[in-house]
Structure formats: C-alpha cells, structure tokens
Amino acid sequence: MDEPQIYVRLAEIFQDVFDEDSIEVTPELSAKDIDGWDSLTHIRLILTIEKAFKIKFSTSEIGKMENVGDLVALIKVRG
Amino acid sequence: MPINPLYAELQWLPHAPKDYSARLKVLAHLSGPLGRELQALASHALDLNQLTKLAKAIGKVRPDANSDGRSLDPLVPFRLAVLSNSTIDLMVPALVASSARHGIALEVIQPSYDQVAQEALTPDSQVNSSKPDAVLLALDYRALPLKLYLGDAEASSAAVQGVIGYLQALRNGIKSNANAVCIFQTFAPPVETLFGSLDRALPGTLRSLIDAVNRELAKFVSGSGDVLLDVAGVAETVGLADWHNTQLWNMAKLSFSDELIPLYADHVARTVAAIRGKSRKVLILDLDNMVWGGVIGDDGLGGIQIAQGDARGEAHLAVQRLALDLRQRGIVLAVSSKNSDEVARQPFEKHPEMLLKLDHIAVFQANWNDKATNIQAIAEELSLGLDAMVFLDDNPVERGLVRKLLPQVAVPELPEEPAWYARTLAAAGYFEAVAFAAEDLQRAGFYQDNARRANLQKQVGGVDVYLASLEMTITFQPFDATGRARIVQLINKSNQYNLTTRRYTDPAVTDAENDPEVFTLQVRLADIFGDNGMISVVICRTAEVEVWEIDTWLMSCRVLGRKVEYMVLREILEHARAAGIWKLVGSYRPTGRNQLVVDHYARLGFTKAGEDESGLTRWELLVAGAAPESAPMKVVSQGFATAKERSHA
Numbered sequence: 001m002d003e004p005q006i007y008v009r010l011a012e013i014f015q016d017v018f019d020e021d022s023i024e025v026t027p028e029l030s031a032k033d034i035d036g037w038d039s040l041t042h043i044r045l046i047l048t049i050e051k052a053f054k055i056k057f058s059t060s061e062i063g064k065m066e067n068v069g070d071l072v073a074l075i076k077v078r079g
Numbered sequence: 080m081p082i083n084p085l086y087a088e089l090q091w092l093p094h095a096p097k098d099y100s101a102r103l104k105v106l107a108h109l110s111g112p113l114g115r116e117l118q119a120l121a122s123h124a125l126d127l128n129q130l131t132k133l134a135k136a137i138g139k140v141r142p143d144a145n146s147d148g149r150s151l152d153p154l155v156p157f158r159l160a161v162l163s164n165s166t167i168d169l170m171v172p173a174l175v176a177s178s179a180r181h182g183i184a185l186e187v188i189q190p191s192y193d194q195v196a197q198e199a200l201t202p203d204s205q206v207n208s209s210k211p212d213a214v215l216l217a218l219d220y221r222a223l224p225l226k227l228y229l230g231d232a233e234a235s236s237a238a239v240q241g242v243i244g245y246l247q248a249l250r251n252g253i254k255s256n257a258n259a260v261c262i263f264q265t266f267a268p269p270v271e272t273l274f275g276s277l278d279r280a281l282p283g284t285l286r287s288l289i290d291a292v293n294r295e296l297a298k299f300v301s302g303s304g305d306v307l308l309d310v311a312g313v314a315e316t317v318g319l320a321d322w323h324n325t326q327l328w329n330m331a332k333l334s335f336s337d338e339l340i341p342l343y344a345d346h347v348a349r350t351v352a353a354i355r356g357k358s359r360k361v362l363i364l365d366l367d368n369m370v371w372g373g374v375i376g377d378d379g380l381g382g383i384q385i386a387q388g389d390a391r392g393e394a395h396l397a398v399q400r401l402a403l404d405l406r407q408r409g410i411v412l413a414v415s416s417k418n419s420d421e422v423a424r425q426p427f428e429k430h431p432e433m434l435l436k437l438d439h440i441a442v443f444q445a446n447w448n449d450k451a452t453n454i455q456a457i458a459e460e461l462s463l464g465l466d467a468m469v470f471l472d473d474n475p476v477e478r479g480l481v482r483k484l485l486p487q488v489a490v491p492e493l494p495e496e497p498a499w500y501a502r503t504l505a506a507a508g509y510f511e512a513v514a515f516a517a518e519d520l521q522r523a524g525f526y527q528d529n530a531r532r533a534n535l536q537k538q539v540g541g542v543d544v545y546l547a548s549l550e551m552t553i554t555f556q557p558f559d560a561t562g563r564a565r566i567v568q569l570i571n572k573s574n575q576y577n578l579t580t581r582r583y584t585d586p587a588v589t590d591a592e593n594d595p596e597v598f599t600l601q602v603r604l605a606d607i608f609g610d611n612g613m614i615s616v617v618i619c620r621t622a623e624v625e626v627w628e629i630d631t632w633l634m635s636c637r638v639l640g641r642k643v644e645y646m647v648l649r650e651i652l653e654h655a656r657a658a659g660i661w662k663l664v665g666s667y668r669p670t671g672r673n674q675l676v677v678d679h680y681a682r683l684g685f686t687k688a689g690e691d692e693s694g695l696t697r698w699e700l701l702v703a704g705a706a707p708e709s710a711p712m713k714v715v716s717q718g719f720a721t722a723k724e725r726s727h728a
Binding site for chain 2: 016017039043044059
C-alpha cells in the first residue's frame with residue numbers, strides 16, 4: 001500500500017474508533033489533538049489498525065509512537 | 080492463525096446492516112420506547128468498535144443519564160457491578176451493547192481499577208452503595224493467592240481452600256452490604272506449563288491448582304443462589320493460547336485477548352438474561368435439509384439422508400440428537416416445514432433411523448403457508464412469547480423472512496456445511512440457564528407433545544414487501560444442450576409441484592428441444608442470497624391448430640410462495656401471442672404426491688373445462704385478455720427464436 005492509501009484507510013479507522021466523521025488524519029496528529037484519545041482508546045485504535053493492515057506492532061514500537069507520522073512509518077515497514 | 084470465527088465473530092448472528100452507524104445516529108429522533116430498535120441493532124455480529132458505538136448511543140438516550148432520556152422499554156433494566164483485577168474499560172461498553180441483544184438494559188457500576196476486596200468488603204463502597212442487582216467477579220488467575228506447591232498434595236489442598244475462602248469472604252461482604260447476586264467466573268489457566276502432562280496430574284502445579292479451584296468453585300456456587308460464569312470453559316472452547324494475550328496484559332492489564340471481548344460480553348449478557356428469566360424456551364425446527372438431508376417431498380423415505388455411517392446423514396442426526404437432549408433439559412420442540420402435513424410426518428412415523436419421534440414435538444406445523452404466520456401460530460398455541468422462540472432453518476430466504484417479520488424470534492445464521500449446524504446452534508447459547516431443577520426435566524412434557532397442529536389465526540403482514548426486497552431475477556430460456564441434464568433431472572425428480580408428472584428421458588427432452596412445434600421453457604431464479612439455479616420446466620405442445628397444450632409444468636418447492644408460477648405464465652402468454660396461439664389448455668393429473676397443485680390452474684385464472692373419474696382435471700385459458708398478476712422480479716428472456724423465425728420453420 002502506498003502512503004496516500006494508508007492515510008485514507010487510517011482516516012476511516014480514526015473516524016470509526018472515535019465515532020467522529022470530521023477527523024482529518026495528518027502526520028502531526030497525536031493524542032493531544034483529539035478529545036477522548038486516552039490510553040485505552042489508544043489501545044483500541046492500535047488493535048483496530050493491526051487488524052485492518054494485518055500487522056502486529058511490538059510493545060516497544062507502540063510505546064515509542066508519538067504521532068500518526070510514526071505510525072505510518074511503521075505500517076509501511078510492516079505492511 | 081485466526082481464532083475460530085464461529086466464536087470470535089459470533090457467526091450465528093447476521094452481519095451488521097450497512098446503515099448501522101446511520102441508525103445509531105437517528106435513535107434519539109425515533110418516537111416511542113427505544114428497546115426494540117436497540118435490540119434489533121444489537122442482534123448482529125458486532126465487533127468491539129461497533130459494540131462501543133452502540134453503548135455510547137444507549138448512554139446518550141437512557142433515562143437515568145439525562146432529563147430528556149427516553150424509555151428503553153421493553154428492555155429489562157439490570158444493574159451490574161463489575162469487580163476485577165484487570166482493566167475492564169474496553170469491555171464495559173461491550174457488556175451494555177451485548178445485553179441489549181438479550182433484552183436487557185444494562186447499567187454497569189465500574190469502580191476504580193483493582194479494588195476488588197476493598198469494594199466487596201467496605202460497607203459504603205461505590206459498589207455496595209449502588210445497590211446492584213448482581214456483582215460480576217471478573218477475576219482472572221492472577222488475582223488468586225496461589226503459589227506452587229509442587230508434589231505437595233496437602234499444601235495444595237489448603238491453598239485451594241484458601242482461594243475458596245477468599246472468594247467466600249468477597250461474597251459475604253457483597254451479600255451483607257449489597258445483598259446482590261454474585262456471578263463468579265471460573266479461571267482460565269495460563270498456557271505455559273512446567274512439566275508438560277504432569278502439570279495436570281501433579282498436585283501443586285498452577286494447572287492442577289486452578290483445576291481444583293474451578294471444581295470447588297462450581298460446588299460452592301451450586302444451589303447457593305449465586306451464579307457461575309464458566310470463563311474457563313469459554314477459554315477452552317476457543318483455545319487457551321488464543322484466549323490469553325500476554326502482550327495486552329503487559330501493556331494495559333487486559334485479562335484476555337481483545338478479539339474475544341465480543342464473545343465474553345455475549346456470555347455475560349446471556350447469564351444476566353438468564354437471571355432475569357429471559358432465556359429462550361422453544362426450538363422450532365425446519366425439516367428438509369435440517370432434520371434430514373434432502374427434501375422428503377421429492378426424495379421420499381428412501382432418499383432422505385439420516386443414516387448412521389452416511390456423512391451427510393450424520394450431520395443431520397447430530398441436529399436431532401441435540402434437539403432431543405435440549406428437550407430432555409426442558410426445551411420445547413416444534414416443527415415448521417413447507418410440506419404437506421402427511422408427507423412431513425412420514426419420516427417421524429416410518430423411518431427407522433429417525434431419533435426424533437412425533438411425541439417429542441409439541442406443535443407440528445407442516446403446510447404451504449409462510450413460516451412467519453406458522454411460527455406466530457406455534458407461539459400462540461404454546462402460550463409463549465415470540466421472544467421465547469428459536470428458529471433453525473438452512474434456507475437464508477426463510478431466515479430473512481422470519482427475522483424481518485418476527486424480529487423477536489432468534490434465527491441463527493448457519494454455515495453452508497450441515498456438519499456445523501449443531502455446533503452453531505449450541506454456540507449461540509439461546510437456552511442459557513443459571514439453575515436446574517427437577518421440574519425442568521418435566522417441562523417439555525407439560526406441553527403435551529402430541530405434535531398437534533396450531534390453527535393459523537391471521538396472516539403475518541409484510542411477506543410481499545420482504546419478497547420484493549430479495550431482488551429476484553427470473554431467467555427464461557428454451558431447452559438447450561447446456562440445460563438438458565438438469566431439465567431431465569427435474570422432470571424425473573419432481574413429485575409435488577408437478578401438474579402431469581410425465582417422465583421423459585434425455586432423448587425425449589432433446590426431441591422437444593429441436594421440435595419447432597414444441598414450446599419449451601427452462602426457468603432460473605436468482606436472488607440476493609445467490610442463484611437457485613433451474614427451478615421450473617414447462618413444455619407446451621401444439622395440440623390443435625393455434626392451441627397450446629401444457630404437457631409439462633413443474634417447479635422446485637424451494638421457490639414456492641414467490642409467485643414464480645405467475646411470471647412463468649406471463650412468459651408463456653407472451654410467446655403464445657407471438658406465435659398466434661389463442662388458447663392454452665392444461666391438465667392436473669393427481670398422483671397422490673402432487674395434491675399441492677390441485678388448484679394451480681384455478682389460481683392462475685384458467686377455467687375448468689372438465690374432470691374425469693380418476694380426478695384428472697382439464698383447464699383452459701384464452702390468450703387474449705389473460706393478464707396474470709406480476710411479481711417484483713427482473714425478467715430476462717433469452718435464446719428464443721423470433722416469431723418470424725419460428726413460423727418459417
């Protein structure tokens with residue numbers, strides 16, 4: 001999958017997990033930008049992304065992610 | 080390796096509708112109580128995100144949350160406190176949404192993380208003050224005061240008693256402070272073993288300690304008024320290695336894999352519903368391709384598959400065996416079949432391999448009417464609500480009809496392969512029970528299983544609308560080489576919807592195909608569930624000048640009730656007009672197996688022209704002015720020679 005396709009898919013996932021159609025996914029997007037993006041929603045988000053892209057992140061990778069850009073970089077490597 | 084999807088994806092439930100999210104958004108704008116719509120939405124195979132959305136929508140509309148809250152009737156309210164040593168935040172919305180599926184408006188009391196003993200034992204704790212109806216002790220093995228006592232039977236036994244003592248103390252706290260029912264979970268042991276097989280056998284290993292705890296817990300709960308939730312059993316069913324997700328425990332203290340939250344939540348919901356007496360009580364069985372392989376009306380007693388040693392037959396016997404065992408524990412059995420009553424009863428009365436007998440069946444509905452109307456009649460006959468019924472049918476069209484017209488009836492999705500029918504029904508857990516008494520053994524008999532027939536009081540409305548939603552396409556073609564084998568099969572196999580029961584061999588069919596004086600039709604029907612293939616065959620011969628005699632008209636019973644025969648007549652008439660035919664004549668020859676079509680021509684608007692002593696009736700229809708009703712299907716007519724070509728032949 002190329003980067004634009006990844007962002008399109010991620011937008012769908014974010015909108016689904018946060019139940020918010022207006023979310024725009026940019027590389028800088030992070031937890032402070034969305035209401036309700038707490039540690040547990042983060043887990044739910046990561047799990048949904050893993051299933052959608054059929055990949056698994058390691059614990060330390062999840063721990064190191066700071067924003068969507070980091071996430072996308074990992075998806076590109078894994079996917 | 081995916082987790083067994085039957086369990087992980089709750090495959091007995093239909094997929095969520097495409098407008099699922101949209102329907103959630105407009106919930107607040109619906110008039111009246113919201114319980115039915117909530118239960119309808121919940122009664123799909125929902126993943127964690129979908130369950131979470133549903134719970135959020137319920138949260139927005141429920142009356143206790145805000146002043147303009149709406150009634151959740153007829154969902155029954157239930158307040159459940161959840162005590163756990165693990166993180167339950169992800170699971171709580173799933174519990175609320177899954178409870179709606181089982182007719183319960185669940186409110187969850189969720190104290191702070193890992194405060195199990197504090198909440199149970201402190202009189203004015205959040206949990207105890209909230210006066211819950213039940214407290215779910217969602218503990219996993221990590222919460223238990225256990226350590227290894229390898230090979231030391233005495234110490235192991237004491238350790239097990241210690242665990243039971245701890246659980247008892249929690250129970251006593253809850254009982255004296257909140258007087259709530261306690262739902263105890265059994266414990267799924269960790270996957271890792273120290274020895275291998277010896278972990279099971281040697282006292283004092285974690286596995287044998289947990290085995291013992293589970294056994295003692297079951298004894299302790301039995302007959303106490305409290306309830307056991309066999310999480311160990313669920314974990315075993317999907318596989319311990321899939322149940323446990325160590326990475327998720329490390330990251331977020333989730334007790335088990337997030338992928339199994341929908342399954343776990345459904346089990347909790349079933350348990351709560353059972354406490355409230357909302358488990359289902361009746362299993363209504365379809366017959367053809369459910370209780371036996373094949374179609375009794377066409378295959379006859381010798382042709383249906385039930386025999387031991389026959390792979391297909393074994394699958395259907397398993398359904399019978401499960402039905403009988405359910406009956407033994409108090410579930411009432413009924414039958415809803417599209418067959419004549421006499422033909423449907425034959426295997427019960429005469430087939431040596433049938434496990435089910437007529438006196439196991441409380442109500443036996445076999446007729447040609449739609450199944451929704453019949454199930455309604457069964458419910459009235461048993462004086463039970465539709466929400467007590469489970470309906471098992473291999474035909475997705477029938478399942479869709481009953482779900483649409485009688486949404487309170489549980490209709491499990493079934494896989495194509497019959498070998499999994501029994502397992503799928505069991506997996507759905509419609510008959511969950513939290514107690515078992517001697518009276519339960521007698522309950523089925525109380526309904527006097529004399530296979531009685533319920534009178535159909537009134538038709539259930541909406542069948543036509545449902546049929547229109549099937550997006551049917553009917554395809555008409557003349558006989559050709561491609562269709563010949565199936566045409567010959569239908570001609571020789573059809574017994575019930577067969578007007579004249581003329582049997583033709585392959586060469587005779589080929590002759591008809593090539594004879595310009597003979598008009599032939601092979602009819603196919605497809606719908607939203609798939610292609611039914613060829614389902615009707617017609618042969619018209621030029622009898623006198625410009626008159627067609629309908630030599631053969633047969634149809635598969637699988638497509639009864641969909642007005643196919645009206646569309647077939649319309650097609651015949653179109654070609655008749657083009658060929659200058661002014662009259663159609665047909666006959667009904669009774670054979671003892673085709674009583675079903677005695678009024679076929681009458682219904683299609685033919686006039687009766689005569690009858691002889693054998694019961695054979697003759698019918699006529701003038702082509703000019705004949706206007707049979709149409710059905711909502713797309714018509715494809717192809718492969719026919721044009722009238723011009725035909726008249727030159």
